[in-house]
Amino acid sequence: MPSEKQNVRYREIVTKAVCGKGRKHCKDTHVIKPPQKPSSILGCWIINHKYEADRKGDSVEIIGSYDINVWYSYDDNTKTDVTTENVAYTEVLPLAMKQKEWISDDVDVIARTIKQPNTLEATIGEKGKDVKVEVEKEFAAEVVGETKVCIQVHDDEEDDDYKNIKWEEQVADEELKDINTDFLKDKK
Template sequence: MSFLDQEYREIITKAVIGKGRKFTQDTNTITPSHKPTSILGCWVINHLYNAKIKADDVVEVNGSYDVNVWYSYNDNTKTEVVTERVIYCDHIKLSVKDDHTLGDELEVFAKVIQQPNCLECKIASHDSKIMVEVEREFLVEVIGETKVTVKVDPNGTVVDDDDWDFELNDDEFEDVDPDFLAEFEEE
């Protein structure tokens, strides 16, 4: 009995063949132009990133974001905002990986679960630098071609659109407001 006699078919399709997730906390050192007295605020903006396959089971996410720190100096008599660009590289190991793929063309999708966010911002105790603790989290998926085997139903039916009944019944006509358009013409 051959493969086709058993009523199975092979379908070649694109599917998720790998997934990974990584949570990262970094401490970034910001150098202000004045010796800070106190921290008044901190925020992270302008997050950019891209992802690519680095090895068989690792996706590399390269990105950057701007850290803005509003601080006071000169014994809390003046304020300033310092902005520094932070560049990072995260290596995300695939926790789920299917090695049964066809071909070498793989696509990588990276989704931010947690945008870079300031957890803590403080003045370093030993010098006039500012320490900013930032968190971020990514989910990555690798898409590739794979083969799926399906069983064919020998008694399956083919449904034609003409077989569907799209006629309205009397109950549906009761809900129709005949003056609906007239209300808009009066306004």
């Protein structure tokens, strides 16, 4: 608690901080139409996942794509083939806002996949001509922007601990370069 002798003021510091966070688990079903009528599904995998994220109001919009590869048999399980289809998607992650007003609209959006798109199930459709692929993925996003932090400044009296520091006894930059940082490694 400041004494009455101290002149207490407040200062605002402009800094970068996380202003909003969001997370979303997504499940989608895609219909893949192979050139031949499938007899059975032998495998299904997802590759080449790419995405970009941008802030849209109080949310983050993720626009991306991936390739779905379906390995299937046809002609009464006598032949096999792999069909590939590129799928585009858009996901909107609502943000839990830590601060509604930023100093500027110049923000950084950091988005990452918590769970890469993967196949949950691939089945032959009801009419037997297509393949239904159920896919799941999960994203997390943060919006980082400039914000203000208010701090209390004490002008009149210095902190006693701070006054008692013997600056001449502190480690110099030149001395730091000579420190052996491998001293804890096993010696064989």
